[in-house]
Amino acid sequence: ETGVTQSPTHLIKTRGQQVTLRCSSQSGHNTVSWYQQALGQGPQFIFQYYREEENGRGNFPPRFSGLQFPNYSSELNVNALELDDSALYLCASSLVGREAFFGQGTRLTVV
């Protein structure tokens, strides 16, 4: 039990649709980052939020966007879904420089 909760756990969407994934951080953690893990691959960094501001982004197009709320929970939004967006999406929360805790992930399937 890491204290980081992601919802939903599984999701099926149609190509072209939009999706919102949610992450509830461990209490007090002000930093949250999101990762995409394709099947058989290591996770890839999407972006990071610190105190409600994006402060780092990986090589993902603008249709991947996010939000962090005052309670430090977070959302990942993906617009215009493509088949290649099918993956496990992980969030991790931490205090800066401290150990990160990962959620169980949301498995997104785009058909």
Next chain:
Amino acid sequence: KNEVEQSPQNLTAQEGEFITINCSYSVGISALHWLQQHPGGGIVSLFMLSSGKKKHGRLIATINIQEKHSSLHITASHPRDSAVYICAARQLGNQFYFGTGTSLTVIP
């Protein structure tokens, strides 16, 4: 070239064997993490290292900052250790670079 390279990619061991997984990284880091991922996806953080060596039960992790290399050792391996082990380099800005993982299967 990936920022984090792990070896081996796949590993099968007999129960009781001593296991070593290696990780090399090319970026500057604030810490090196070893993670465990079971089927279904959830990731558990095993170790966070910035220097030296850490031990937790049958697991030992070491890091050599000068050589940019870390190892994860499992002593007296057990079938329940079967999982994917991921090395993740954490940059000063908190961003992680992940290795592709080592899939470990321990046979009874």
